[in-house]
Amino acid sequence: MRVIIQKLYNQSSQETGAILSVITPNPVTILFKNQIENMLIQYAINTLYPQIGINTFSDTHNDTIAITVIKNINELPDVDISNAFQF
Numbered sequence: 001m002r003v004i005i006q007k008l009y010n011q012s013s014q015e016t017g018a019i020l021s022v023i024t025p026n027p028v029t030i031l032f033k034n035q036i037e038n039m040l041i042q043y044a045i046n047t048l049y050p051q052i053g054i055n056t057f058s059d060t061h062n063d064t065i066a067i068t069v070i071k072n073i074n075e076l077p078d079v080d081i082s083n084a085f086q087f
Contacts, residue, residue, distance in 0.1 A: 001025075003040075005048075008070075016076070018048060022065035030062045037067055044069045 001024050008017040020040045028036075041056050048069065055073045059066045070076075 008068075010076075015071075017054075017068065017070040018044070019066060019068050020044065024065065027063060028065060033062055033065050036065050040065075040067050041069075 001022055004021045004023065006019045006021070007015055008019065010016050020043070022036055022040070037058050044054060044056065044067070049071050052071050053074070055070045057068045057070075
């Protein structure tokens with residue numbers, strides 16, 4: 001297995017998170033995928049972004065082991081698009 005980290009940056013070249021992926025030579029079960037993704041989350045919490053609030057998102061496909069980590073999500077700029085929806 002190979003573990004790959006791809007860092008994410010905003011338009012100001014500040015690091016905003018990372019994608020952690022695992023490449024396996026064979027298909028994996030959903031149980032194995034969940035176990036490895038939990039290990040990736042712990043790595044992100046303890047090693048990549050210690051002492052920083054993070055949010056993690058998992059790939060919904062069961063054949064892909066990957067998580068996306070966004071740090072300081074509450075500090076990211078937002079745009080109000082409420083007028084695009086009719087409630």
